[in-house]
Amino acid sequence: MAAPRPTGAAPRAAAARVLDAVLHRGRSLKAELSTALPALPDARDRALAEAICFAALRGLARYDAALAAWLAKPLGRRDADLRALLIVGFAQLDPMRLPAHAAVAATVEAARALGRHHQAGLVNALLRRALRDGLPEGDARIAWPAWLRTRIEADWGEDADAVFVESAREPPLWLRVNPRQVTRDAYRARLAEAGIDAEIDDMLPDALRLPESIAVAALPGFADGAVSVQDAAAQRVADAFALTSGARVLDACAAPGGKTAHLLERDASLRMTALDVDARRLDRVRDTLARLQLGADAQLLAADAAAPDAWWDGAPFDAVLIDAPCSATGIVRRQPDVLLHRRESDLAALLALQARLLDALWPTLASGGVLVYTTCSVLAAENAAQVDAFLARTTDAHAEALPETFGRQAGAGRQRLPGERGHDGFFYARLRKR
Structure with missing residues (x-):
């Protein structure tokens, strides 16, 4: 009788396919997981495949260093899925520390499931070497594109290494x-x-x-x-406001809805408008509010926040939140594929959009009202410099100091770096209209 097949090959093979698409075809991790996970009928397999993908991308520099040291010649394009599977195997051993025998056996079986029967022995040998010799420590900076690494080093000096190291760790x-x-x-x-x-x-x-x-x-x-x-850093956004009962509030880039919901959870009297340019993403806001039993407490609009003439009724808001589209460099530990997909040319477009949102939405704010500008970025150009430039060209705007609990001083705002107090990287600024 044939020996029983090791269990657990399916989630490993699924994780390898997802990583192959993300690493070699420029696909989004979130999009690939949304397709791959439902195909696994067991919830435990879905959870395992997802966890492997995140661990693999966070440790990618280390795993590639191991492959470079242990293979006689680099893997070619035709071996893209093999590279992905080997990274899947390494991630299970460190940092996930799954039971070694089961992880190795199931990953070898996944090689066969991927049609790599003739290389199952190679997979077995490399994973066993990782167990025997340990994986190289690696340099967390290597995972970052050179242009982005240079900017972070320029912005944060001696704290830059902490940004790189914390971004490679699993968040709470x-x-x-x-x-x-x-x-x-x-x-x-x-x-x-x-x-x-x-x-x-x-x-x-x-x-x-x-x-x-x-x-x-x-x-x-x-x-x-x-x-x-919701990460702690995102929860702090609600604390940046000092809203009065019945205040009229705009969340200008609302999807997926966590910050809109948080404000409404705290005060049912708020007259909340949740706006997003993408109608499909606005559906996520609707679902979030429905689950929290807040669906009747907000007006949802699919529109371009930077073009208020098309949607604003002329009644001023008492408070505006701009959680601006950004480089997402503060949440790499939660979205590790950011480092694979972000291009230097993206930054110029993001900076222009952030400035356009600030300029367009400021006229919708009532005199005496407050605008909170936030990003999940650690780049000064998107944060302190963006707000300082806005203040310089907007005579009726002034910054109000936020307490030290929001992070370190950064221009007119406050910056939290990844990992500080267990938080994501985040920027906050509170602007008052004279």
């Missing part, structure tokens, strides 16, 4: 408790009953921190809107 899972439904302490008790440990950060009134990621389906009350997943 942050939850935002919905105070309309449950207190934070009560929800923490529900987590404990489910065997899930959670930590409180006194700086964040609605947040709980989980040391390890878990599937949202395992979170008590998630489907009913008791809790959301």
Whole structure:
């Protein structure tokens, strides 16, 4: 009788196919996962494949260094899926530290599932060498394109290395408790009953921190809107406002809806308009608000925020949030394929769009109103320099100081670097209209 086939080949093969598309065909990790994961019927396999992909991309520089050192000649274009599978194997051994025998056996079997029968022995040998010799430490900077690495080093000097290192680490899972439904302490008790440990950060009134990621389906009350997943840095955006009851608020780049929802969770009286240029992305806002039972509390508009003549009714807003499209360099640990897809030419377009949003939306703000400008970037050009330039050309705008809890001083705003207090990289500025 033939020996039983090792289990777990399917999620490894799926992860290799996703990585092949991301690494070699310029595809988006999120888009590839959205197609690949539903094809795996077991939720545990879906979770494993997703975790492998993220770990593989975060450690890509190390794994490529191992391949360069251990292979007699580099893999060619025809071996793109083999390279992806080997990276899948390395990621399971370090940092995921899955049981070694099972990980190696299942990855070797995945090689056969990918049609690489004749190279299954090579996969086995390289993974066993990784177990025996360990993987090279690597240099976290190598993962960053040279042009982007140079900018970060210029912006952050001696702190640049921390940006590179923290961006290669797995982030904690942050939850935002919905105070309309449950207190934070009560929800923490529900987590404990489910065997899930959670930590409180006194700086964040609605947040709980989980040391390890878990599937949202395992979170008590998630489907009913008791809790959301949102990084601590993004939760701080709501704290940058000082809204009065009944204030008219615009979230100008609202998708996927987390910041709109957070403001409404805190104050049901807000007259909220959630705007996004992409109608399909606005559907995600609608779904988010529906899950949180906030669907009736916001007006949703699909429109270009930078062209208010097409959608604004002329009634001024008391507060405006511009969570601006940006390079996403502060959230590389959550979107590691950013480093593969971002081009230097992208930055000029993003800078122009950010400036256009600031200029176009400022007239929609009431006298005495506040505009909060945020990005998930660590580039000074998108943050401190962008706001300083706006203030220089806008005579009725002045910056209001944010407390040190928002991060280090950066021009007229505050900057949080990746990993500080467990947060993503994020920039905040609060501007008041005279």
